[in-house]
Amino acid sequence: MNIQQKINTLREELRKHNHNYYVLDQPTISDYEFDMQLKELQELEAQHPEFHDPNSPSLRVGGAITKNFETITHEYRMYSLDNSYSKEDLEDWEKRIQKILGNVDLEFVCELKYDGASINLTYENGKLVKGVTRGDGFQGDNVINNIKTIKSIPLILKGDYPEKFDIRGEIILPLDGFAKMNEERVVAGEEAYMNPRNTASGSLKLQDSAEVAKRPLDCLLYNLVGDKVKIESHYKSLEKAREWGFKVPAEAKLCISVGEVMEYVNYWDIHRHDLPYETDGVVVKVNNRAQQQELGYTAKAPRWAMAYKFKAEQAVTKLNKITYQVGRTGAITPVANLEPVLLAGTTVKRASLHNADQIQKLDIRENDTVFVEKGGEIIPKIVGVNFEKRPDDSLSTVYIDKCPECDTDLIRKEGEAQHYCPNYNDCPPQITGRIQHFISRKAMDIDGLGGETVELLFKEGLIQNYADLYVLKKEQIIPLERMAEKSADNLINGIEASKKIPFERVLYALGIRFVGETVAKKLAREYKNISALKSASFSELILVDEIGDKIAESLIDFFGSEENLKIVERLRSYGLQFEVSAEKLLNQTDKLKGVIFVVSGVFEKLSRNELKKKIEDNGGKVASSISSKTNYVVAGSNMGPSKKEKAEKLGIPIIDEDQFLLML
Ligand code: AMP
Ligand code: ZN
Numbered sequence: 001m002n003i004q005q006k007i008n009t010l011r012e013e014l015r016k017h018n019h020n021y022y023v024l025d026q027p028t029i030s031d032y033e034f035d036m037q038l039k040e041l042q043e044l045e046a047q048h049p050e051f052h053d054p055n056s057p058s059l060r061v062g063g064a065i066t067k068n069f070e071t072i073t074h075e076y077r078m079y080s081l082d083n084s085y086s087k088e089d090l091e092d093w094e095k096r097i098q099k100i101l102g103n104v105d106l107e108f109v110c111e112l113k114y115d116g117a118s119i120n121l122t123y124e125n126g127k128l129v130k131g132v133t134r135g136d137g138f139q140g141d142n143v144i145n146n147i148k149t150i151k152s153i154p155l156i157l158k159g160d161y162p163e164k165f166d167i168r169g170e171i172i173l174p175l176d177g178f179a180k181m182n183e184e185r186v187v188a189g190e191e192a193y194m195n196p197r198n199t200a201s202g203s204l205k206l207q208d209s210a211e212v213a214k215r216p217l218d219c220l221l222y223n224l225v226g227d228k229v230k231i232e233s234h235y236k237s238l239e240k241a242r243e244w245g246f247k248v249p250a251e252a253k254l255c256i257s258v259g260e261v262m263e264y265v266n267y268w269d270i271h272r273h274d275l276p277y278e279t280d281g282v283v284v285k286v287n288n289r290a291q292q293q294e295l296g297y298t299a300k301a302p303r304w305a306m307a308y309k310f311k312a313e314q315a316v317t318k319l320n321k322i323t324y325q326v327g328r329t330g331a332i333t334p335v336a337n338l339e340p341v342l343l344a345g346t347t348v349k350r351a352s353l354h355n356a357d358q359i360q361k362l363d364i365r366e367n368d369t370v371f372v373e374k375g376g377e378i379i380p381k382i383v384g385v386n387f388e389k390r391p392d393d394s395l396s397t398v399y400i401d402k403c404p405e406c407d408t409d410l411i412r413k414e415g416e417a418q419h420y421c422p423n424y425n426d427c428p429p430q431i432t433g434r435i436q437h438f439i440s441r442k443a444m445d446i447d448g449l450g451g452e453t454v455e456l457l458f459k460e461g462l463i464q465n466y467a468d469l470y471v472l473k474k475e476q477i478i479p480l481e482r483m484a485e486k487s488a489d490n491l492i493n494g495i496e497a498s499k500k501i502p503f504e505r506v507l508y509a510l511g512i513r514f515v516g517e518t519v520a521k522k523l524a525r526e527y528k529n530i531s532a533l534k535s536a537s538f539s540e541l542i543l544v545d546e547i548g549d550k551i552a553e554s555l556i557d558f559f560g561s562e563e564n565l566k567i568v569e570r571l572r573s574y575g576l577q578f579e580v581s582a583e584k585l586l587n588q589t590d591k592l593k594g595v596i597f598v599v600s601g602v603f604e605k606l607s608r609n610e611l612k613k614k615i616e617d618n619g620g621k622v623a624s625s626i627s628s629k630t631n632y633v634v635a636g637s638n639m640g641p642s643k644k645e646k647a648e649k650l651g652i653p654i655i656d657e658d659q660f661l662l663m664l
Pocket of ligand 1: 117118
């Protein structure tokens with residue numbers, strides 16, 4: 001077998017395994033074997049760029065950056081759907097149809113209404129060529145680079161597909177993937193995403209496809225469009241789409257009467273909560289495609305399809321008690337503890353009350369009868385009080401003024417909604433929260449240590465702060481619950497390995513308020529080591545680009561504490577990185593200090609990321625769009641025409657890669 005054949009075979013194999021895993025949910029090899037094959041392909045492709053293929057399974061990890069998505073007019077308009085809420089609504093719809101078609105035999109296809117962002121995929125000769133968002137229905141954005149990272153979407157089809165067609169579906173975030181993403185965010189001190197639908201549609205518009213690749217997005221298909229699709233019924237077209245490699249949920253069902261449609265609706269109204277994704281209703285479609293054509297469209301929706309919306313999920317229950325939770329930063333969240341009630345298929349016992357203002361606004365009190373709703377959000381919320389049922393001896397809620405965990409007086413800063421516990425050093429949830437942030441992926445990324453273990457280690461008195469992690473002994477860990485020789489080894493090795501994590505991430509890991517990843521990078525670059533940063537004054541700090549009063553104040557606070565200084569000193573003595581590495585320093589200059597660049601197009605010598613890194617390493621700044629503040633536009637081939645026009649209008653010099661390199 002020659003190299004090209006070898007590459008093709010590997011691509012074919014990996015495509016098949018992707019399909020087995022992501023579409024059929026029936027993997028036939030282990031993840032490890034898959035990774036090995038993928039690695040082999042990647043190596044061969046790197047050695048033989050002449051066999052590059054934009055549809056190679058190796059490119060599923062993303063990497064392409066799209067600054068401005070191309071607007072594309074849909075060849076076939078993407079309509080909305082009319083809504084129905086009862087059997088009568090559906091019967092009326094059937095009558096309207098029969099009036100147009102003249103009392104014919106009707107079949108319906110019922111599908112679930114997937115709750116995500118709709119997408120129109122275009123295939124030519126079996127290859128994915130476009131992926132366009134719905135937009136306003138007439139035109140949308142081509143998000144193809146992001147679409148290609150979604151592994152259940154085939155890049156290359158198999159079987160007897162038409163030479164050119166569009167297929168429509170919904171990009172969704174399955175619930176477990178969504179929950180996992182949020183867990184990671186919370187550990188990293190970031191705010192959780194509100195609901196899977198908005199997160200899915202937001203993901204499609206990310207500029208960095210590698211970021212999209214990390215999100216567990218999925219795509220469920222429901223409609224074939226195009227003149228070249230010669231299939232007589234919708235149901236058959238779904239079966240065909242499955243054969244070609246698409247993920248078409250098996251729940252789709254053929255029905256021969258409105259009565260049968262209602263059975264489907266009633267069944268899924270209950271069982272939808274067992275599905276791995278969210279659905280807010282059923283879509284009923286006329287099966288025969290010739291009949292569909294005859295029925296046509298109203299100004300807004302097809303006459304041949306109808307959505308059936310499930311009822312809003314609300315429950316009534318009693319609020320037993322209001323309790324308060326303390327987060328890593330000391331922020332207090334009030335929680336409603338409810339009389340358990342069934343809502344959206346799960347038993348709800350707690351709901352978030354957000355903050356003191358919210359409680360006051362809705363006048364929520366203990367012992368009230370309240371309305372609980374589960375919208376798209378994972379955490380249910382209280383939307384109102386049934387005042388008629390309020391007991392006579394009801395007392396209005398007095399918000400706590402002391403920390404429920406450590407009894408310290410709470411504070412509330414001017415202009416902030418949240419109350420805080422200021423007991424930074426001794427408030428237990430703040431201590432464990434900080435350690436959990438310290439070990440999180442974007443910080444010290446300690447393998448083998450999770451949030452629960454941190455709580456356990458704290459409870460057992462083995463750690464009081466993150467510096468204590470570095471003196472943990474294997475013998476101390478093994479006796480703990482659910483720990484074994486191997487997991488203890490992993491933990492110790494993970495901690496040891498974290499000593500190599502670069503300074504900027506250590507700085508982020510310290511959990512200084514308002515010092516996120518980007519700010520940490522800025523500070524590391526500017527001050528180069530912890531001693532310099534520690535001794536910087538407020539007035540010096542705010543001179544640094546993008547460091548404002550809030551951040552400067554927080555840094556002064558942090559390094560003003562004896563306790564923090566001691567911990568940092570200990571970390572340093574254990575060998576963590578508290579200065580920028582010599583190698584990195586060598587590549588850093590101030591040659592481009594204060595110079596603002598916009599990067600556009602594709603380059604030959606450097607990748608876009610390398611180019612951006614060069615700018616930043618030399619003190620320059622990369623902006624995402626051209627403004628009067630921009631100093632240079634570095635343009636490769638394929639620079640967007642609108643960018644070019646804008647740069648010319650503002651008189652901003654456009655330079656190429658070589659000219660840029662000369663500046664260094
Ligand atoms: P609406 O936006 O409420 O008018 O509903 C129309 C949208 O429902 C379409 O744009 C699709 O994105 C979405 N949808 C979800 N599941 C289906 C399905 N099975 N068939 C058709 N449309 C669906
Ligand atoms: Zn406290």
